[in-house]
Amino acid sequence: MSLAVLRSRALAGMAAPVVNVEVHLANGLPAFAIVGLPDAEVREAKDRVRAALQNSGFTIPPRRITVNLAPADLPKESGRFDLPIALGILAASQQLPGEQLERYEFAGELSLSGELRPIRGALAMTFAMHRDQGSDLARAFILPLANADEAALVTHAAIYPARTLLEVCAHFAHGAGSARLARHQGQALPATVDYPDLAEVKGQQSAKRALEVAAAGLHSVLLIGPPGAGKSMLAARFPALLPPMSDDEALESAAVQSLTGGFSPQRWRRRPFRSPHHTSSSVALVGGGNPPRPGEVSLAHHGVLFLDELPEFDRRVLEVLREPLESGHITISRAARQADFPARFQLIAAMNPCPCGWLGHPSGKCRCTPEIAQRYQGRISGPLLDRIDIQFTVAAMPAERIGAHADGEASAVVAARVAQAHALQLARQGGPNQRLAPAEIDRYCRPDSAGERLLRAAMQQLHWSARAYHRVLKVARTIADLGGADGVAAPHIAEAIQYRRALHEG
Structure with a gap:
């Protein structure tokens, strides 16, 4: 032979x-x-x-x-x-x-x-x-x-x-006494996952509510506020609010991590939390190279991609996020080969309102002119901002609250409500509200007459696009699910509109 x-x-x-x-x-x-x-x-x-x-x-x-x-x-x-x-x-x-x-x-x-x-x-x-x-x-x-x-x-x-x-x-090998390999039985994997607790964040009840809504429907979030308001602290605790990973989600996420050699069985069922630096290139963010390797958007598959100091990223780098935010996957094409990677991540971004960061702060320390602040905020394009479901202002922490004891709800309490709302969505349409198609939005997110009038008035005043209209409806549907409501009513629409404070609108 x-x-x-x-x-x-x-x-x-x-x-x-x-x-x-x-x-x-x-x-x-x-x-x-x-x-x-x-x-x-x-x-x-x-x-x-x-x-x-x-x-x-x-x-x-x-x-x-x-x-x-x-x-x-x-x-x-x-x-x-x-x-x-x-x-x-x-x-x-x-x-x-x-x-x-x-x-x-x-x-x-x-x-x-x-x-x-x-x-x-x-x-x-x-x-x-x-x-x-x-x-x-x-x-x-x-x-x-x-x-x-x-x-x-x-x-x-x-x-x-x-x-x-x-x-x-x-x-x-043939013959008696030859050693045979034993089939691997695997190891006992951790049953629980430890994340930083949301109860450690003092105050910021409105921001915590916005993150709860985002976790329940897997919506993307932009947090805007001055330095020290707690934006990064809130983002680091966000994975603890997300629903538990299913078997298929855990397997897909681990398989992507395996492509870079970065997976550890000790992180099984732990949602990824990726936080690339603002100097990252577009290749580092979406993937590339020869042979093509997954980027941060794929390594955050079924997890969280946190972009701190969002305007400090190169604008061309941020623009590559638009396609995976919509489609949930990324295709890397090179002259000799092509590779597809999943990218079903949840974007959490944070930014200051101006270059110095103190615009709108009660101390009045900001010395940026309106033109400078507008130019800084304009580093984020309208099409990208249009794809972010929740845009929320995180207020500065009052001095009397800094030394007070933390009195907020623990992550486990909020996560229980999120899991219940997520289960409603799976039973109703088979997936989270953020992934609803236009036909499904018409079926599951149609508001009552008062809510429809309120939403149309907001569209006319704020000049929203059709995409923004649909995203507000999906956020309102999530708010209704958290409240256990069968339909979308005017209060749900009103709260969803408050979470749509885009920088280039209004």
Whole structure:
């Protein structure tokens, strides 16, 4: 036998297409060639594999070794193909029985001593197989031990972890006493998630109410206020108000984290909270590179993306948020490849009202002219602002409140109301109010006659767009859900209008 075929997987965005690793031994001068559009990391595999085989006690066949990674037009990257290449050489040279190799998929980077090092995207690979729901669900994975916990998060995935190349070879060796790899059973994951408590925030009852509405309907929020008003403190406690993650949401979020190697099983079911600095580039925010990697909007999938000091971001960087805010996904296109990443994040932004930050403060410390303040606020474009559901002013903390004891509700109390409202939305339309389509808005968010008159008057006075009109209705529907009301009434519309204080309106 001079030909062996094993299966592995590449990464292309959130997809993990199957790669057939074909190893052929031919007569001729000894050589080692890897074909099939490999990048530099894959081409260097021949040196790692050669040293790992020799240091593990195997013989490198003195023949012409050709490794083909099929399909040939799919770019291959990273060291995940080291293990299947090494096993393919052993099977093709008959140093390893290859009868059972087709029942497994392999991925792992080899050290020069033959140890298996962790790879990036192990959970994304098993998640892609789970999402396909095909016959491959019965196929088992042999992966490095360090990746076993995250890969086993996919239900019914058969994961066989190994520490070294020798352990993998012993699993397929014939004869009595050969050590077999044990199927990984996973580990006990944390049942509760700890977040900073909302009760630590003194005062700011109106802002807390706005965040409660935002959490119940998964609405985006812009907090406007002077320095020290508590905007960042409120944002850091916002994830504690969100409904618990479902199994599918937790799996999708963890799979995205796995693509960057940043997922830890200890963060299972913990909603991501990403807070990039205002000097971040558009590539860092939405993703990119070659090969394409997820950006902050994708790493915040099913979580919170917090942009502090919003006007300090480059305007071109902020404009890239418009598409994922609407669609919930991002497509990264390059000349040679294209990758799709999910981006169903909840935007929480904070800003000062002017460059010095003290506009409207009772102290009167602001010396910015109206033109300077307007130019500062104008750094946020109207189309982006139009896509933010709740725009709320956070007032400065009165001096007498600073030294007082915190007397607000705990996060758990608010989260219970949010979870109840969220459950109503799932039962009614199968998703949160923020994702209602126009036809669903007409069906579920239609206000009574008094509410309709109030909303039309606000539209005429504030010159709202059709998008703003729909977003106010969705926020009003969430307010009604928090109150347990069947329909949307004028008080719900009135409160929703108060949460629509856009900088460029009114």
